[in-house]
Structure formats: C-alpha cells, structure tokens
C-alpha cells in the first residue's frame with residue numbers, strides 16, 4: 001500500500017484553491033497549499049460581488065438556483081468558523097436608463113424564474129438621492145459581496161499548518177505513476193488552481209483560456225451612501241458608508257496587472273452617469289480574470305495523468321462559482337462522481353491530442 005505525506009497538493013490560494021481546500025478539509029483529506037503572497041491574484045483585486053441577474057437583458061446567471069444557495073451557506077459557515085465578517089448581503093439597485101427599459105425590465109420580472117430575485121421598489125429620491133435614476137429602477141435581491149482579502153487571509157491563518165509560502169512551477173514537480181513528489185514530500189494528486197498563471201503550466205496551457213484584464217477604483221463619495229450596490233453598465237459598491245469600489249473595465253492588451261489612466265478615465269466617465277454626488281478618487285487596482293473561450297470553468301483531471309488536476313477558469317464570477325464547483329470537483333476526485341460536462345476539461349481533450 002502506497003504511503004503519502006499528504007493526499008493533495010493545491011497550488012494557488014485564490015478563491016479557487018481556497019474553496020477546494022475547505023471542501024477537502026470537510027471531507028477529512030490531508031493537503032498542503034502552496035501560494036506566494038508576492039504574486040498577483042485576481043481574487044485580491046475582485047470586488048467580490050455576487051449577482052443573480054446580470055447583463056443588459058437581466059438574465060439569470062447560469063445555474064443560479066444551485067450556485068447561490070450553496071455559495072451563501074458556504075460563506076456563512078466560514079464566517080462562523082473563522083469568526084469574522086465575510087459576507088455582506090446587499091441588494092443591487094439598477095436604475096432604468098429610459099421608459100422603454102423600464103417597461104422591458106418590469107415585463108421580465110413577471111417571469112417566475114426571475115421573480116425570486118426581484119426585491120421592492122425603493123424610491124430613489126428619498127432612498128438613493130446620490131444616484132441618477134430619473135426613470136426609477138429595479139431592486140435585485142439575494143445579491144451582495146464577499147470580502148475576499150479577509151476570507152483569503154483568515155483561511156490562510158486557519159490552515160497555517162497546511163500552508164507553504166512558495167512558488168511551485170509545474171516543472172518543479174516530479175510525477176510518477178502513483179504519486180507526485182515535491183520538496184521531498186509525496187502526494188497522491190496535485191491540484192493546480194493558479195488563475196491566470198495556468199498559461200505558464202505545461203500540463204494545462206493547451207486549454208483555451210481567454211484572460212481578461214480588469215480595473216476597479218476606490219472612491220470616497222462626498223455624501224454618506226446606503227447599503228445598495230448601484231449597477232448600470234458599471235457597479236458602485238459601498239464597502240463602507242464613506243467608501244465605494246467602482247468597476248470594472250474589460251481589456252485584452254496588454255495583459256498585465258498595472259492600473260492605467262485610460263481605464264480610470266473610462267470608469268470615471270461612466271460613473272458620472274451613475275452617481276450625482278462628487279467624490280475623491282483614492283485608489284485603483286487591476287487584475288486578470290481567468291476567463292475561458294466558452295465562458296465555463298476548466299475543471300477536472302488531466303487527459304493522460306490521473307494524479308494531475310486543475311480547478312480554474314472561474315472568469316468573472318469566482319465568488320459564485322467556486323464553492324459549488326469545489327464541492328463537485330472534490331467529489332469527483334475522491335469518489336469518482338461525474339462532473340458537470342459543461343465545466344469538465346474533457347470537453348477540450350481534442351485540443352490536447354491533436
């Protein structure tokens with residue numbers, strides 16, 4: 001019988017790797033997480049918003065009825081375990097841009113699939129006087145935001161005996177048929193959860209990642225703001241009564257982690273249409289979303305090597321997707337349960353074998 005030092009080696013401690021670690025922990029498996037605090041992470045830039053109804057047409061997020069209840073109970077359990085505030089259930093206010101839009105949106109709310117995610121009709125003149133909402137607006141509920149840096153820091157502390165500060169390149173690992181070796185330790189399986197950096201990993205760089213850079217701003221509004229995420233094209237997220245995050249941009253070239261003046265200008269110009277209050281700009285951050293050609297995550301076991309796996313491709317929605325899919329992934333690894341074919345990397349095996 002083969003003896004391992006740990007069942008799993010998780011590489012990357014963003015929301016992806018951290019969600020997998022929590023599920024393995026609950027399932028009683030041993031693991032080591034390797035991460036490097038000096039490397040950039042999309043999860044540390046993200047606003048952390050979860051929003052069941054997205055896009056111009058108010059479409060229900062893919063798998064929303066499964067993902068949202070699961071994610072909310074996962075984050076609530078972590079709050080208890082880690083004894084810190086992580087989840088802020090905050091409604092989203094979507095101002096209508098015209099009478100036509102008002103009519104279209106209100107007609108859509110009659111859809112029984114959408115109805116549970118629609119809240120009341122706050123009067124913007126009294127409730128949100130700092131928002132441009134001449135045609136009124138719509139309240140979306142079961143939404144909010146997760147304080148991802150707090151979650152990642154608290155999880156790292158909780159797993160202090162399982163966390164190693166180290167960059168692990170795929171080439172540092174020795175793969176044998178029955179184990180993975182790294183720094184003299186033996187693991188049953190390696191799980192790569194590297195976000196954007198999967199592109200540098202020879203085992204998985206054949207997957208069709210289409211990474212997208214994004215920038216967000218931090219502002220101090222001139223007036224106190226209410227706990228409503230304002231969303232119309234961009235979002236203005238109140239992280240405190242006197243502070244908001246504003247985002248986000250989407251750009252492809254260059255793919256780096258530096259905020260730019262052009263992206264700041266783009267966001268500020270859109271913000272003028274959203275908020276009527278003045279503000280002071282206090283910060284800007286940029287990150288790279290690990291997006292995928294078909295907009296579905298990239299999860300599963302390597303086509304040739306059964307002890308090499310990946311949990312990635314969370315794109316623009318890591319907060320909503322990571323908990324539910326980490327559960328599916330761990331059950332797949334441990335018990336061989338089928339993964340949703342829409343997220344399983346099997347759908348791209350032809351790219352590997354061509």
Ligand SMILES: Cc1cc2nc3c(=O)[nH]c(=O)nc-3n(C[C@H](O)[C@H](O)[C@H](O)COP(=O)(O)OP(=O)(O)OC[C@H]3O[C@@H](n4cnc5c(N)ncnc54)[C@H](O)[C@@H]3O)c2cc1C
Pocket residue numbers: 011012013014015016017034035036039040041042043044045046047048049050166167168169170193194195196197198213214215216247248249286287288289290311312313314315316317318319320
């Ligand atoms: C501007 C912006 C706003 C966003 N807003 C939202 C939002 O509101 N809601 C939402 O759900 N999502 C949002 N996202 C998307 C979200 O950030 C991603 O879906 C999610 O963070 C991806 O998580 P991850 O763990 O896969 O990747 P990451 O968070 O990038 O984590 C990967 C980790 O692996 C580490 N790593 C990589 N290679 C190695 C190695 N060789 N050795 C050790 N460590 C390694 C990296 O340093 C990193 O820490 C936003 C993204 C951006 C850029």
